[in-house]
Amino acid sequence: MYALVDCNSFYASCEKMFRPDLKNHPVIVLSNNDGCVIARSPEAKKMGLSMGQPWYQVKKNYLDNGGIVFSSNYELYADISNRVMNILTELCPEIDIYSIDEAFLNLHSYKNNIDLVQFAFDCKNRIRDWVGIPVSIGIAPTRTLAKLANRVAKEDARFDGAVILEDKKMICHFLESVQIEKIWGIGKKMTDKLNSIGIRNALQLSKAEPRLMGSNFNVLLERTIRELRGQPCIETNNLSEPKKQIMVSRSFGKSIKSREVLREAVSFHAGRAAEKLRFEGQKCRLITVFIRSNPFNKKINQIYSSNFMEIAHATSDSRIIIKTANNILQKIYREGFEYSKAGILLSNFTEKLGYQMTLFGKSFDSKESENLMRTVDYINIREISYLFFGNQGYRNTWKMKRHIKSKRYTTKIEEIPLTK
DNA sequence: TCTGGGGTCCTAGGACCC
């Protein structure tokens, strides 16, 4: 059996934790640049706000009706997430952290020795009491079914936040009431395709022949069908699995024409990406940079420009990565466009051990490079001061908007909440 | 005025090999 534990309206719940005065008030959290709605408290959901809706479209109405809004505060959410995951790991060491706010627990090793209902409520209560975040729990024979159970636990108040699907008959009955687009892994395109051949609910899908569906559509669908039938076949994404790519990209606070300012933004992202790469203990060989205009603005000429460069030896040196990113930018920049976003993608990783040696030239970052980067990271992590590279610039005219951010209550000594 | 960011996996098709 698998349990899926998922925090309810996670970002909004994090904000509410530190603002007891907002209890029972609608609270939402916005994406970067205060662009879209990405988390809604139950009260905000009732007001009809939907996920991903542009903020400017709902702003007036929402605020007029007493809604509360926050810019995203990832430092806070990441810290709260760690606390939740630590508790879950204690309860079940076979844990697969799937995203910032949800995790699968593999309950197989418990066999029949636990009362699943008891287990679910223990989890739920402990996280509520120790951290302060409400969670929902779905337990079922496969991950796909656990996902569905979780969804029902969230949506139907009668279950009090926990749904356990065990009995075969019960599962069939349950699947019949589920639309296929609610199934994990079935997106919009697949929904349309399946609807067109008359498959509308999860029970119908589970009765389709997996092999045949696999060859007519794709293997992902085949796996999903098997999972719906109670046969686990979606692998764990082992927690220690190294990343395969690292991306840093941001929309700008306002659009940019100047090559110079663009260069600062790209350098800044490149520096951040290099930092992430070092924390992953990886080195990369391929660097891709892209710049683009705002696709929503129909009045301007659109551009999406990108290119990549391979570096001779795998590196995690910020200087090399920033320099390469700038060379790519030189190639892709076109005069006369308004750019609204830039990004960098690092890929082709080689773990620190086990390099491919190059025939000519050096194969490794030099000792000097390693030492320098370690020192820079040391200083930056501890915020003794903030070191950056000249290219990264100081103007920051492109930085994103985050006008209504809450405090970093748990990670900044100056921002710890005080009682009056 | 104003529309996020970071990932994974799969597939089709091209290049290349014998």
Next chain:
DNA sequence: TCTGGGGTCCTAGGACCC
């Protein structure tokens, strides 16, 4: 009329996820 067969590897792009 008619132009092999079987493979691998790589990449770009699609679909999906939170």
